[in-house]
Amino acid sequence: MHLIETIGLTKKFNGTVAVKGINLSIREGICTALLGPNGAGKTTTLNMLTGLMNPTEGSIDFHEDYSGDRRKYLGYLPQYPKFFGWMSGLEYVVFAAELAGLSKEAAKSRAKEMLELVGLAEGGNKKVSGFSGGMKQRLGIAQALVHEPKLIILDEPVSALDPIGRREVLELMKQLKTRTSILFSTHVLHDAEEVSDDIFIMKKGEIVVEGSLVKLQNTYQQPTFFIETEMEMANWLETIKQKEWLRHVKVDKNKATLTVENLQTARTELLSDKTLQELKLIKFEVAKTSLEDLFMKVMK
Amino acid sequence: MRSQWIILFKKEFRESIRNFKWLWIPTVFVLLGLMQPITSYYIADILEQFGGLPEGTVMELPPPSGAEVLTGTLGQFSQIGFLVLVLAFMGTVVTEKNQGTLIMVLVKPVSYVNYLTAKWVHLLILSLTSFVLGFVMSVYYTFLLIDTIPISQVVNGALVYALWITFVMTIVLCLSALLNSTAFVAFATLGTAILFSIFSLYAPDLMKGTPGMLATYSQQFFYLGEVESGFWISIFVTLGLILAMMIATIFLFNKKEFAKDVQ
Numbered sequence: 241m242h243l244i245e246t247i248g249l250t251k252k253f254n255g256t257v258a259v260k261g262i263n264l265s266i267r268e269g270i271c272t273a274l275l276g277p278n279g280a281g282k283t284t285t286l287n288m289l290t291g292l293m294n295p296t297e298g299s300i301d302f303h304e305d306y307s308g309d310r311r312k313y314l315g316y317l318p319q320y321p322k323f324f325g326w327m328s329g330l331e332y333v334v335f336a337a338e339l340a341g342l343s344k345e346a347a348k349s350r351a352k353e354m355l356e357l358v359g360l361a362e363g364g365n366k367k368v369s370g371f372s373g374g375m376k377q378r379l380g381i382a383q384a385l386v387h388e389p390k391l392i393i394l395d396e397p398v399s400a401l402d403p404i405g406r407r408e409v410l411e412l413m414k415q416l417k418t419r420t421s422i423l424f425s426t427h428v429l430h431d432a433e434e435v436s437d438d439i440f441i442m443k444k445g446e447i448v449v450e451g452s453l454v455k456l457q458n459t460y461q462q463p464t465f466f467i468e469t470e471m472e473m474a475n476w477l478e479t480i481k482q483k484e485w486l487r488h489v490k491v492d493k494n495k496a497t498l499t500v501e502n503l504q505t506a507r508t509e510l511l512s513d514k515t516l517q518e519l520k521l522i523k524f525e526v527a528k529t530s531l532e533d534l535f536m537k538v539m540k
Numbered sequence: 541m542r543s544q545w546i547i548l549f550k551k552e553f554r555e556s557i558r559n560f561k562w563l564w565i566p567t568v569f570v571l572l573g574l575m576q577p578i579t580s581y582y583i584a585d586i587l588e589q590f591g592g593l594p595e596g597t598v599m600e601l602p603p604p605s606g607a608e609v610l611t612g613t614l615g616q617f618s619q620i621g622f623l624v625l626v627l628a629f630m631g632t633v634v635t636e637k638n639q640g641t642l643i644m645v646l647v648k649p650v651s652y653v654n655y656l657t658a659k660w661v662h663l664l665i666l667s668l669t670s671f672v673l674g675f676v677m678s679v680y681y682t683f684l685l686i687d688t689i690p691i692s693q694v695v696n697g698a699l700v701y702a703l704w705i706t707f708v709m710t711i712v713l714c715l716s717a718l719l720n721s722t723a724f725v726a727f728a729t730l731g732t733a734i735l736f737s738i739f740s741l742y743a744p745d746l747m748k749g750t751p752g753m754l755a756t757y758s759q760q761f762f763y764l765g766e767v768e769s770g771f772w773i774s775i776f777v778t779l780g781l782i783l784a785m786m787i788a789t790i791f792l793f794n795k796k797e798f799a800k801d802v803q
Contacts, residue, residue, distance in 0.1 A: 292799035322640035
């Protein structure tokens with residue numbers, strides 16, 4: 241049984257369809273990314289999961305062990321979290337915890353623990369109105385986590401942050417994976433690759449690719465060689481064009497990128513190639529293409 | 541979930557303390573309450589000193605009655621007092637909705653009934669406390685400087701007027717929950733209150749049995765100690781309307797979608 245399953249989830253706004261009958265299944269205990277360009281319907285989907293929007297069609301089923309109001313088991317961080325500026329960080333998290341049903345004492349100790357976890361132990365007594373963007377994001381995560389939800393939903397958690405804030409939040413998300421399930425949306429493939437286990441790629445309201453990160457990588461990533469020589473390679477490349485392990489070549493004077501089928505064979509053959517050796521090798525690097533290619537292909 | 545209601549109520553209360561609403565709104569009412577009897581008492585002297593009357597004019601102003609002064613006080617409350625209350629609370633839900641703090645609250649397992657009634661009760665406590673403080677001041681100085689009237693008449697009149705305040709404040713809350721602009725909330729609330737007052741002034745027969753007559757009934761208590769027929773109908777109709785507005789608002793609020801499309 242999955243933590244959340246949606247069947248044919250659809251949302252229309254005045255005739256335009258924002259989300260078109262998507263089927264999502266979120267596994268428990270892992271981190272799932274909802275990836276897609278702006279306007280793909282990610283936020284709308286998340287809003288329907290949290291109950292802040294009602295689906296036009298389709299159903300959302302939560303795990304049968306967690307019955308009743310779905311909100312009890314969810315923590316949510318909107319893309320632009322807004323807090324009561326007159327509260328201090330600690331007061332806000334305590335307030336959030338009490339709303340979720342924790343007793344006064346439990347709320348206080350959990351709130352302190354969460355602020356510690358997100359690295360705001362020092363700033364807890366400051367007014368939220370004086371928080372920086374990164375601090376607000378972390379406070380948002382603390383308030384989402386405070387009632388120990390089964391799933392936290394983060395909408396573009398790193399998009400609005402500077403590189404340092406971004407790094408902090410990504411590291412934090414890696415830590416959180418041990419505590420709870422995470423579902424987050426992003427338009428940056430790299431972030432999804434870094435922290436998630438499952439990926440759903442959305443485009444124009446539909447899911448176009450889905451699967452575990454490992455499976456996607458195995459399916460879509462290919463071993464690649466970056467070769468650099470002192471002399472021009474064009475002629476040599478002609479000679480290997482017919483090899484069956486070669487998939488794709490990109491050449492720029494004395495730099496070449498070779499995408500290959502089979503890493504072992506390709507490496508053995510390339511390294512024993514006399515002509516290549518005569519071109520005076522400067523660089524010979526084995527790598528894997530990122531999912532970027534897949535992402536770009538899907539998004540076209 | 542009674543405890544959740546308390547938490548939401550405490551949040552409202554703390555917010556109003558931190559932004560000084562609990563200080564300046566009662567202050568406005570106390571000042572309004574003081575001014576009416578004091579200016580009535582000194583009006584002759586004030587005119588003499590500052591009125592620019594020709595030398596030797598003899599001032600013979602009949603002293604106002606106690607009922608007149610108290611009625612005047614309620615008149616001040618109905619104008620400046622209401623303006624202050626409505627402006628202070630027009631954004632109570634709208635602002636949270638527009639700023640996005642509302643979704644952070646409603647994404648927790650919060651009952652919409654608790655959310656709205658906590659705001660409602662806080663709003664009523666603050667406005668009625670301000671009214672009582674201001675009115676007590678007015679009564680004290682009226683008794684001291686002008687005239688006394690039976691205390692039971694004063695209390696009855698005040699209670700009826702408190703219901704009128706409750707009615708107007710309920711409109712503020714309901715419109716704030718349902719509309720999307722603070723300006724429109726203020727405009728619609730004050731507009732409704734003014735229409736009710738104007739109609740009950742010029743067409744009292746038409747307005748019989750409506751909330752609009754409540755202010756008139758409280759004046760009748762001050763002047764005569766008794767009210768004309770139709771009083772109890774007004775009371776029950778007002779109570780019924782307050783209840784109906786709250787139920788309808790909670791119902792419509794439940795159906796609303798709070799997440800805004802940012803795309």
